[in-house]
Amino acid sequence: MWIASFNGNRLGVVEGDTIADVTTALDAIPPQTWPLSFGDPLYRYLDAVVARASELLPDAPRSPISDIVLNSPVRTPSKIIAAPVNYKKHLDEARDDVEINRGAHVRTIDELGVFLKSSTSVIGAGETIRLPFDGRRIDHEIELAAIIGREGKSISRDDALEHVAGYAIGLDMSVRGTEDRSWRKSHDTFTVIGPWLVTADELPDVSNLDFSLSVNGSERQNSNTSMMIWDVAKLIEYASATYTIYPGDIIMTGTPEGVSPVGPGDVLECRIEKIGEMTVNVR
Ligand code: MN
Helix, strand or coil: CEEEEECCCEEEEEECCEEEECHHHHHHCCCCCCCCCCCCHHHHCHHHHHHHHHHHHHHCCEEEHHHCCEECCCCCCCCEEECCCCEHHHHHHHHHCHHHHCCCCCCCHHHHCCEEECHHHEECCCCEECCCCCCCCEECCEEEEEEECCCECCCCCCCHHHHEEEEEEEEECEECCCCCHHHHCCCCCCEEEEEEEEEHHHCCCCCCCEEEEEECCEEEEEEEHHHECCCHHHHHHHHHCCCCECCCCEEECCCCCCCCECCCCCEEEEEECCCEEEEEEEC
16 A cells, blocks of 8 residues: 555545545544654554555545645654665765765765664655755755564564565755764755655565656666665664664665755655655755
């Protein structure tokens, strides 16, 4: 199932160019009481919501996707776990470009491990990336995003994909500079997740997906997930050895070569095979 969040508080199922409104399927989520669980309750109760959505689908009202505003299919992740330099050619370009490396030695993912982005940086495809200041280079990074569906700690590589609810396109917007990644990549609107969630049962293998990003119609990034240095399972194994992962947590799997600066008015067209396409505006 392709599950979308839209128009602020609506839940939809995507069918081709239309979206079916199944918002009342959210009634399958039990009332929340304090203290709340970490994460996004949609993902903690996703199986029940999907079952209810399937029942509602035949009679659900439909709209063209072009008529609605897409929000992130994950709204309240407890954390966003991100892989630095997880594609060899991006490592090479970072080492070659002083605007990216600022004269510092660029380390590998084996040396760096993973980092966290602020959970409040998330927006959807229909929202707008807002550049926080002039005069700093801010780059696009297209990445496969894995969304966690099942809580876990110290998850083995063999079990890792059983904890994934599904996948989406991710944008890891990044200020270049010497500050820590957790600051450079955590500004409000700097994590775009969309256009929707493709549930893992429909996408059991993400190890060989073409993906690309264009800025104002000019292609900048074009790669394949087979070029990842640490795959999704390894990222989950590594991250969950440190912190419990919760339903709705986002794994940003790293970007390939071709990162470049964006400015106000730019339009980013993002595509991942078998997930879809999203067009995101920058202001
Ligand atoms: Mn990144």
